[in-house]
Amino acid sequence: MAAELAIITSEDEHYNGKITLLVVTSCMVAATGGIIYGYDIGISGGVTSMDPFLKKFFPEVYTKMKDDTKTSNYCKFDSQLLTTFTSSLYIAGLVASFFASSVTRAFGRKPSILVAGALFLSGLALGGAATNIVMLISGRILLGVGVGFANQSVPLYLSEMALPRHRGAFNIGFQLCVGIGVLSANLINFGTEKITGGSGWRISLSLAAVPASILTLGALFLPETPNSFIQSTNDHQIAKSMLQRTRGCEDVQAELDDLIKASDNSKTIKYPFKKLMQRKYRPQLVMAIAMPFFTQVTGINVFSFYAPILFRTLGLSESMSLLSAVMSTGAAGTSATFISMLMVDKLGRRALFAIGGIQMFVSQVIVGSIMAAELGDIGGMNKGYAYLVLIFVCVYVAAFAWSWGPLGWLIPSEIFPLEIRSAGQSVTVAVNFVSTFVIAQSFLSMLCHFKSGIFFFFGGWVMVMTGFVYLLLPETANIPIEKMDRVWREHWFWNRYVGQVREDSN
Numbered sequence: 001m002a003a004e005l006a007i008i009t010s011e012d013e014h015y016n017g018k019i020t021l022l023v024v025t026s027c028m029v030a031a032t033g034g035i036i037y038g039y040d041i042g043i044s045g046g047v048t049s050m051d052p053f054l055k056k057f058f059p060e061v062y063t064k065m066k067d068d069t070k071t072s073n074y075c076k077f078d079s080q081l082l083t084t085f086t087s088s089l090y091i092a093g094l095v096a097s098f099f100a101s102s103v104t105r106a107f108g109r110k111p112s113i114l115v116a117g118a119l120f121l122s123g124l125a126l127g128g129a130a131t132n133i134v135m136l137i138s139g140r141i142l143l144g145v146g147v148g149f150a151n152q153s154v155p156l157y158l159s160e161m162a163l164p165r166h167r168g169a170f171n172i173g174f175q176l177c178v179g180i181g182v183l184s185a186n187l188i189n190f191g192t193e194k195i196t197g198g199s200g201w202r203i204s205l206s207l208a209a210v211p212a213s214i215l216t217l218g219a220l221f222l223p224e225t226p227n228s229f230i231q232s233t234n235d236h237q238i239a240k241s242m243l244q245r246t247r248g249c250e251d252v253q254a255e256l257d258d259l260i261k262a263s264d265n266s267k268t269i270k271y272p273f274k275k276l277m278q279r280k281y282r283p284q285l286v287m288a289i290a291m292p293f294f295t296q297v298t299g300i301n302v303f304s305f306y307a308p309i310l311f312r313t314l315g316l317s318e319s320m321s322l323l324s325a326v327m328s329t330g331a332a333g334t335s336a337t338f339i340s341m342l343m344v345d346k347l348g349r350r351a352l353f354a355i356g357g358i359q360m361f362v363s364q365v366i367v368g369s370i371m372a373a374e375l376g377d378i379g380g381m382n383k384g385y386a387y388l389v390l391i392f393v394c395v396y397v398a399a400f401a402w403s404w405g406p407l408g409w410l411i412p413s414e415i416f417p418l419e420i421r422s423a424g425q426s427v428t429v430a431v432n433f434v435s436t437f438v439i440a441q442s443f444l445s446m447l448c449h450f451k452s453g454i455f456f457f458f459g460g461w462v463m464v465m466t467g468f469v470y471l472l473l474p475e476t477a478n479i480p481i482e483k484m485d486r487v488w489r490e491h492w493f494w495n496r497y498v499g500q501v502r503e504d505s506n
Helices: 021-047 051-057 059-067 080-107 109-128 133-161 164-192 200-206 209-219 226-232 236-247 253-266 272-276 279-296 300-304 307-313 318-347 349-374 383-401 404-415 418-450 453-472 485-489 495-505
Strands: none
Touching: 021 080, 021 109, 021 133, 021 164, 021 200, 021 209, 021 236, 051 059, 051 200, 080 109, 080 133, 080 418, 109 133, 109 200, 109 209, 133 164, 133 226, 133 404, 133 418, 164 200, 164 318, 164 404, 226 236, 226 253, 236 253, 253 418, 272 279, 272 418, 279 300, 279 404, 279 418, 279 453, 279 495, 300 383, 300 418, 318 349, 318 383, 318 404, 349 383, 349 404, 349 453, 383 404, 404 418, 418 453, 485 495
16 A cells, blocks of 8 residues: 555656647646636635625625624525525536537547637626626526536646646646636635725626637637547548647657557447446546545535635625635635645655645634634624634645645546546536535535534545545556556556456456
């Protein structure tokens, strides 16, 4: 078991190549999808704490917050209609992810990214111009469909464009962009909240058009990934030339041979979702389900979606709540994701999971304990304790941002063989959306009923998932994506599935 903590490397595991300008610029454009996703996450929590927005679309919540002195502090924002505004994006993304899988497999990663950008722009236009709740939620649904296509295609694009020894850093670029999107949204919410006339929320919702335009226009010029290009053409010479341009060197034969072999295998698969259910793919299927599920039950969406609402529950003002969200979910998360990007291919995935899990657990226990002791149903919390909660929220968000945040997307994107890669990523995205929808839709009710116990609830899940990673996830750093099956054959538990199938096939 201890040996699995080491990063597996050998000479035959490195392809020739270097980080080229083409790869960097292409991945930067593609990762813009993460900025939009993060912006959508951060913006919803901010606008739902703004008085003009609440008065226009959710007057009952506004009245309860301002005038009701009998309702518990934990229950003032408990509204199914309010949570539907946030969670509708994720149920739409769930449905879209399955359509996105077919598009990504049949036409390539680039067309899916282009579709995502166009849907983002449509949803933003409708949401920013909303005059009633139907228009508002319809805009969120269009955004959700765009997120479904982006989350399906962008992580695959990044993993396939990068060399194995840099794959972790490039893929975490997506999560870094998510963090930048959240930070941008929190800063914009903090600024637009001060605009007189009550139109600040419209500006907040509409400004995501900037990264959406970059993604849409940039997608027109993106090259297709070598993996996807070889999968869709039999002209190996053109494929070799494209791979040479991508890798910045002439000798790419070893990587090309692996890609051609993987492509030949994938073309024999007519029903990839049915193939995914086979025993030999059991480890990948388990990880495709467990990783996104565990990512959501860390409780991160407590802070991502509802950070300003949570800080208002603690008794902070509207402006101070938005500023606190900037500091916690924005600045702390983005900084920690950047650290993860630098360290993930050096320390390995398992080490970051372990460090982040322990740090999240301790932070949640402390936050829950302070709230249990200091925040009652009526009245506010002492400002000193409120700021102490803010500090440990920052510690918690940082822990998530260098562990489960980026790695929950990285692991599924790098473990599937080409023949089921698109289907596997769809399962990952679908489970992520289902889990996110459930948490987003139920959190305010859970906060009302569990009160401070909500943090112990999520803390318990963090301990479970940390144990899961220690026992069942092999190290995947520095392994070529088309040779990833070896880590399962060498694992103490999964070899009984993969190893047995391999022996039976010989």
